[in-house]
Amino acid sequence: MFAPFDDLRTFVRGLESKGALFKVTEALSPKFEIAAALRYLNKHTDHPVLFDKIVGYDIPVIGNLFQSYASISAAFGIQDGKKALETYRQQSGRRVKPEMHRSGPVMEAVTEGQVDILKMMPVLTHHENDAGPYFSSAVTIAKDPESGIRGMGIHRIQVKEKNKLGIFLGTRPLSRFLELAELKKTPLEIAIVLGMDPLTFLSSITYAPEGIDKFDLAGGLRGRPVELTKCKTVDLEVPRHAEFVLEGKILPGVRETEGPFGESGGAYLTVQNPVAMINCICQRKQPMYHALMPFNKENGIISNIVWEATQLDAIRKAIPLVKKMHLLGSVGEIAAVQIEKKADDDGRKTIQKLFDLLPRVKGIVVVDTDIDVHDPDDLVWAVFTRFQVSRDLVTVSGVPGSVLDPSIEDGLTSKWGLDATRPGNETEKFKRIAPPDWAMRKVTALLGE
Numbered sequence: 001m002f003a004p005f006d007d008l009r010t011f012v013r014g015l016e017s018k019g020a021l022f023k024v025t026e027a028l029s030p031k032f033e034i035a036a037a038l039r040y041l042n043k044h045t046d047h048p049v050l051f052d053k054i055v056g057y058d059i060p061v062i063g064n065l066f067q068s069y070a071s072i073s074a075a076f077g078i079q080d081g082k083k084a085l086e087t088y089r090q091q092s093g094r095r096v097k098p099e100m101h102r103s104g105p106v107m108e109a110v111t112e113g114q115v116d117i118l119k120m121m122p123v124l125t126h127h128e129n130d131a132g133p134y135f136s137s138a139v140t141i142a143k144d145p146e147s148g149i150r151g152m153g154i155h156r157i158q159v160k161e162k163n164k165l166g167i168f169l170g171t172r173p174l175s176r177f178l179e180l181a182e183l184k185k186t187p188l189e190i191a192i193v194l195g196m197d198p199l200t201f202l203s204s205i206t207y208a209p210e211g212i213d214k215f216d217l218a219g220g221l222r223g224r225p226v227e228l229t230k231c232k233t234v235d236l237e238v239p240r241h242a243e244f245v246l247e248g249k250i251l252p253g254v255r256e257t258e259g260p261f262g263e264s265g266g267a268y269l270t271v272q273n274p275v276a277m278i279n280c281i282c283q284r285k286q287p288m289y290h291a292l293m294p295f296n297k298e299n300g301i302i303s304n305i306v307w308e309a310t311q312l313d314a315i316r317k318a319i320p321l322v323k324k325m326h327l328l329g330s331v332g333e334i335a336a337v338q339i340e341k342k343a344d345d346d347g348r349k350t351i352q353k354l355f356d357l358l359p360r361v362k363g364i365v366v367v368d369t370d371i372d373v374h375d376p377d378d379l380v381w382a383v384f385t386r387f388q389v390s391r392d393l394v395t396v397s398g399v400p401g402s403v404l405d406p407s408i409e410d411g412l413t414s415k416w417g418l419d420a421t422r423p424g425n426e427t428e429k430f431k432r433i434a435p436p437d438w439a440m441r442k443v444t445a446l447l448g449e
């Protein structure tokens with residue numbers, strides 16, 4: 001069904017041939033300047049941005065890759081941006097096992113031993129107060145030291161010295177793998193992959209039950225297997241068409257200050273984090289560097305589409321009244337939820353259940369089925385015309401909050417829910433103003449969609 005791309009560069013070339021790529025030909029530095037351009041272009045184009053000339057490097061940089069749903073559809077080989085979510089949802093139910101190959105393009109140039117990461121690749125420094133250059137789109141792969149099952153995810157990585165990294169393992173499964181390795185006092189082998197094909201990249205941030213191999217999910221999304229090859233110095237497998245792979249290990253029992261780094265939620269975060277040493281870099285001969293500017297539109301689009309495509313069914317099962325739902329913000333901080341209300345307290349009850357089911361969400365707006373959860377104007381209208389603080393506000397305090405939220409205290413936060421559904425049975429009073437349907441249909445036929 002699909003024509004998935006084997007690697008990042010073919011995807012980028014495909015976008016270019018369709019006129020869906022923004023090119024910057026002026027020379028820019030990886031220190032702040034590319035980040036500034038990505039932030040500037042965040043508001044000026046939805047197209048991914050290719051930087052041809054990078055000061056000090058002969059390596060192009062691609063950024064803002066998923067600034068729109070159209071780019072996600074393009075990754076599936078389809079045109080219509082409106083079909084991105086539905087396509088993702090359909091394909092995410094499938095599993096296709098990866099395929100092993102003896103080698104691959106990522107092994108075209110291998111540097112073993114004394115590596116100097118910053119000499120070899122244009123790792124970006126993004127924000128004014130960042131502690132240094134950071135990988136923000138690299139996918140780290142490791143194995144469960146007991147079961148051998150693979151896990152992966154995006155983890156921010158600070159380049160501290162030539163071959164020394166600080167890595168933020170705040171989420172499972174990698175945080176768990178490190179715990180298990182540390183119990184045995186052994187290092188955790190890692191492969192850091194930069195520049196994957198677009199659908200494998202998206203699969204790496206899918207919420208997967210423990211034990212599920214995300215390469216199986218990627219195969220399902222792509223409609224054909226991810227092609228893997230063995231790493232050179234660690235017992236791990238990586239996509240053989242990747243642009244770069246950094247091989248190394250996380251040291252057991254070591255924690256150092258990592259950060260500050262400007263995070264996905266739009267605030268700086270400093271953490272005591274594990275340290276990794278890199279002893280081998282594999283790369284393609286003329287590699288491309290994949291940048292991800294935290295807090296740009298892309299951040300919310302990739303986090304939220306992956307969540308909605310894979311988790312919404314479970315929410316609907318737990319609360320059958322829920323019809324649609326959309327996460328807003330760069331880390332899904334607010335959930336807009338459409339319900340088919342039957343009893344007057346359904347809105348409040350839904351909010352209370354969702355506080356438990358959506359631990360990462362800080363605020364919830366519940367609306368009726370005539371409100372479009374994807375349209376912020378519609379949500380504002382529902383809140384203005386149907387919500388009263390004294391009657392419809394639901395709050396909870398002293399619950400675990402997100403580390404990305406600088407307002408939490410001792411790890412705890414308070415959350416709010418707005419029941420913006422119509423109160424009681426009165427419908428006329430809450431009807432949206434509009435010309436009659438027949439007149440709208442007539443002018444639509446005359447003037448076009």
Ligand SMILES: Cc1cc2nc3c(=O)[nH]c(=O)nc-3n(C[C@H](O)[C@H](O)[C@H](O)COP(=O)(O)O)c2cc1C
Pocket residue numbers: 136152153154155156157168169170171172173204205206207208264292299302303
């Ligand atoms: C842009 C982006 C950046 C992320 N950065 C980190 C990070 O620095 N540290 C971390 O532990 N998780 C980070 N995550 C979340 C992990 O990748 C997360 O594990 C994954 O999205 C969900 O997979 P899981 O259910 O297997 O944990 C990030 C996610 C995204 C989308």
